[in-house]
Amino acid sequence: MTKSICDPITEIKGIGEETAANLAAMNIVTVGDLLEHFPYRYEDYRLRDLTEVKHEERVTVEGKVHSEPSLQFFGKKKSRLTIRLLVGRYLIKAVFFNQAYLKTTFSINDMITVSGKWDQHRQTITVSQYKSGSHQQMEEFESIYATKGKLTSKGIRRFIKEALKHYSQAIEENLPPYCLQTYQLLSRSEAFRSYHFPKNNEEVKQARRRFVYEEFLHFQLKMQALRKMEREHAAGSAKHYNLQKLKQFISTLPFPLTTAQKRTVNEICADLKAPFRMNRLLQGDVGSGKTVVSAIAIYASITAGYQGALMVPTEILAEQHAASFRSMLEPMGIKIALLTSSVKGKKRQEMLQGLQDGEIDCMIGTHALIQEDVSFQNLGLVITDEQHRFGVEQRRILKDKGLYPDTLFMTATPIPRTLAITAFGEMDVSIIDEMPAGRKPVETYWAKHEMLERVLQFMEKELRNGRQAYVICPLIEESDKLDVQNAIDVYEMLTTYYGSRYSVALMHGRLSSQDKDAAMQAFSANKTQILVATTVVEVGVNVPNATMMIIYDAERFGLAQLHQLRGRVGRGSDQSFCVLLANPKTAIGKERMRIMTETNDGFVLSERDLELRGPGDFFGKKQSGLPEFKVADMVHDYRALETARKDAIKFIHSESFWEQEDYAPLRNYLEKTGALSGNKLD
Numbered sequence: 214m215t216k217s218i219c220d221p222i223t224e225i226k227g228i229g230e231e232t233a234a235n236l237a238a239m240n241i242v243t244v245g246d247l248l249e250h251f252p253y254r255y256e257d258y259r260l261r262d263l264t265e266v267k268h269e270e271r272v273t274v275e276g277k278v279h280s281e282p283s284l285q286f287f288g289k290k291k292s293r294l295t296i297r298l299l300v301g302r303y304l305i306k307a308v309f310f311n312q313a314y315l316k317t318t319f320s321i322n323d324m325i326t327v328s329g330k331w332d333q334h335r336q337t338i339t340v341s342q343y344k345s346g347s348h349q350q351m352e353e354f355e356s357i358y359a360t361k362g363k364l365t366s367k368g369i370r371r372f373i374k375e376a377l378k379h380y381s382q383a384i385e386e387n388l389p390p391y392c393l394q395t396y397q398l399l400s401r402s403e404a405f406r407s408y409h410f411p412k413n414n415e416e417v418k419q420a421r422r423r424f425v426y427e428e429f430l431h432f433q434l435k436m437q438a439l440r441k442m443e444r445e446h447a448a449g450s451a452k453h454y455n456l457q458k459l460k461q462f463i464s465t466l467p468f469p470l471t472t473a474q475k476r477t478v479n480e481i482c483a484d485l486k487a488p489f490r491m492n493r494l495l496q497g498d499v500g501s502g503k504t505v506v507s508a509i510a511i512y513a514s515i516t517a518g519y520q521g522a523l524m525v526p527t528e529i530l531a532e533q534h535a536a537s538f539r540s541m542l543e544p545m546g547i548k549i550a551l552l553t554s555s556v557k558g559k560k561r562q563e564m565l566q567g568l569q570d571g572e573i574d575c576m577i578g579t580h581a582l583i584q585e586d587v588s589f590q591n592l593g594l595v596i597t598d599e600q601h602r603f604g605v606e607q608r609r610i611l612k613d614k615g616l617y618p619d620t621l622f623m624t625a626t627p628i629p630r631t632l633a634i635t636a637f638g639e640m641d642v643s644i645i646d647e648m649p650a651g652r653k654p655v656e657t658y659w660a661k662h663e664m665l666e667r668v669l670q671f672m673e674k675e676l677r678n679g680r681q682a683y684v685i686c687p688l689i690e691e692s693d694k695l696d697v698q699n700a701i702d703v704y705e706m707l708t709t710y711y712g713s714r715y716s717v718a719l720m721h722g723r724l725s726s727q728d729k730d731a732a733m734q735a736f737s738a739n740k741t742q743i744l745v746a747t748t749v750v751e752v753g754v755n756v757p758n759a760t761m762m763i764i765y766d767a768e769r770f771g772l773a774q775l776h777q778l779r780g781r782v783g784r785g786s787d788q789s790f791c792v793l794l795a796n797p798k799t800a801i802g803k804e805r806m807r808i809m810t811e812t813n814d815g816f817v818l819s820e821r822d823l824e825l826r827g828p829g830d831f832f833g834k835k836q837s838g839l840p841e842f843k844v845a846d847m848v849h850d851y852r853a854l855e856t857a858r859k860d861a862i863k864f865i866h867s868e869s870f871w872e873q874e875d876y877a878p879l880r881n882y883l884e885k886t887g888a889l890s891g892n893k894l895d
């Protein structure tokens with residue numbers, strides 16, 4: 214029978230049912246799975262010159278046994294066996310613990326190789342590995358594997374050796390010659406051999422390089438295939454917007470668009486005009502001016518005869534957006550409606566009717582907008598603010614309703630490029646990488662909790678100048694009572710501290726939406742000067758007179774989130790301040806606070822956040838949805854990721870990819886993952 218790497222692992226000598234079950238617990242079922250169980254590190258057994266070895270370092274030496282072994286016992290089971298070993302010109306000691314049986318193994322003048330920790334003062338190696346004979350008979354690197362249950366790293370290593378012995382002919386190349394040649398990559402079978410049994414560091418590096426590229430290429434092919442499918446099969450419509458009106462609208466704005474805003478508007482308009490469905494991510498740091506871009510897009514779509522919808526994560530934000538859309542678009546004769554949970558009964562009925570009749574041009578609200586009983590006459594564009602809170606699910610709902618509008622996702626979380634092309638690889642991305650002129654960066658300080666008194670005095674100075682302040686308390690789970698209590702305590706403390714001089718309000722997620730609105734409105738109108746809040750104010754809230762923010766326990770937030778929060782101040786023309794109250798315990802915690810005080814650039818922060826916390830934590834637990842790679846690391850291998858992405862785009866759009874034999878393995882891969890039938894989007 215011909216061997217295939219899809220054979221079950223029980224085909225490998227030494228793997229019985231019990232071992233197979235243990236391996237299965239690690240998702241190793243086939244020979245191929247076993248081969249892809251890569252070592253996570255290597256033990257280095259290369260010979261070293263003792264003069265170069267530092268105290269307590271690991272070392273491997275070969276030498277001649279120079280004395281009869283001497284054996285000492287401590288208690289019943291513990292023993293120490295010492296032999297003198299002549300290594301080159303040096304006479305050293307080799308000590309074996311609890312291996313009394315070795316006493317008869319070594320004779321004078323035997324050549325042996327030992328490995329272990331070097332004690333420079335005692336000129337002694339505490340042996341952890343040994344081998345009779347000279348070093349040549351020993352492998353220089355030992356691969357070390359993750360294990361489970363009764364499995365050992367050595368056992369796994371033996372199985373892999375066995376697998377490579379019998380299956381190396383069965384390992385088929387899955388990359389086209391073009392890639393192997395262009396990047397000088399090892400063949401798949403060579404790469405397995407080198408990764409598991411390398412002769413030197415270079416072999417490990419080359420093997421890794423090959424698998425990193427393979428993983429990224431597969432992943433990007435899947436993304437690009439999905440994207441192509443979307444374009445070709447998603448029923449979109451070409452929207453012939455009125456450029457004249459659009460230009461006129463832009464000229465009514467109180468400010469000129471930044472270059473970055475203009476570029477993004479053009480990118481969006483090109484998508485609107487194209488016959489395929491837009492699927493675009495719009496990234497822009499807090500305050501970069503995404504709202505006006507979204508208003509222009511919606512207006513464009515309306516001039517082409519379609520309705521638009523703007524979805525936001527909270528009702529507070531919906532109200533704010535409705536207000537700013539009204540001030541911009543109503544003068545253009547556009548009818549805007551705001552649908553929130555407080556719109557009820559007859560009013561709601563009328564609104565839904567207006568939407569169905571096409572009398573309402575633009576609907577703003579939370580995600581309830583596209584669910585429930587809402588139907589549009591002719592929905593052409595859906596814009597979602599703070600993309601990471603919605604996503605795939607929302608598109609499914611629209612599709613279920615038979616709606617195929619253009620979609621634009623806006624996010625103020627500057628997603629590092631490597632994550633953006635990983636998590637949103639099937640989307641087009643526009644970036645607003647420029648701030649409107651005249652913004653002053655928020656001055657940020659880090660203070661220990663002990664300094665609270667001074668921080669409050671500082672805050673009072675701002676208040677005395679007629680300014681307002683946010684005091685943010687951490688809230689990890691909206692339902693966490695402890696966290697809410699935290700905010701209440703701070704609220705009470707501040708009420709006592711400022712007495713009748715300033716009025717303090719409290720806002721957290723457990724309040725009813727009326728109470729939340731009331732608190733927000735009072736703050737907006739400067740009826741309260743201090744707003745104690747949990748992270749509900751994180752997104753979008755706009756009160757330009759607020760120039761001061763204190764963030765409690767800042768070390769509990771991610772950098773990206775701190776940056777979002779901080780973006781609530783610095784929205785006017787005056788200097789704003791942000792104080793991070795934190796007593797971080799770890800070096801990384803301190804580093805994070807320091808970074809916050811040093812930069813106002815959201816992209817820099819998010820890159821650092823990614824480095825410090827890793828991709829899994831970047832988006833928070835709820836929506837990581839990031840792919841897991843066996844070998845590749847999105848952060849450190851980003852160059853390979855870019856290369857693989859470019860190649861994937863090129864392949865997907867070339868005829869040869871779909872026809873030539875060279876690319877058959879990649880096509881098969883796509884077939885298997887379902888990317889070609891577009892299943893992934895449902």
Ligand code: ADP
Binds near residue numbers: 500504
């Ligand atoms: P975000 O991208 O965080 O949603 P906004 O759209 O809320 O930012 O814009 C922040 C502020 O900047 C708003 O007050 C808006 O009116 C203003 N703004 C937007 N674009 C410009 C511009 N080109 N020039 C000056 N101010 C602008």
Ligand code: MG
Binds near residue numbers: 503504
């Ligand atoms: Mg915004």
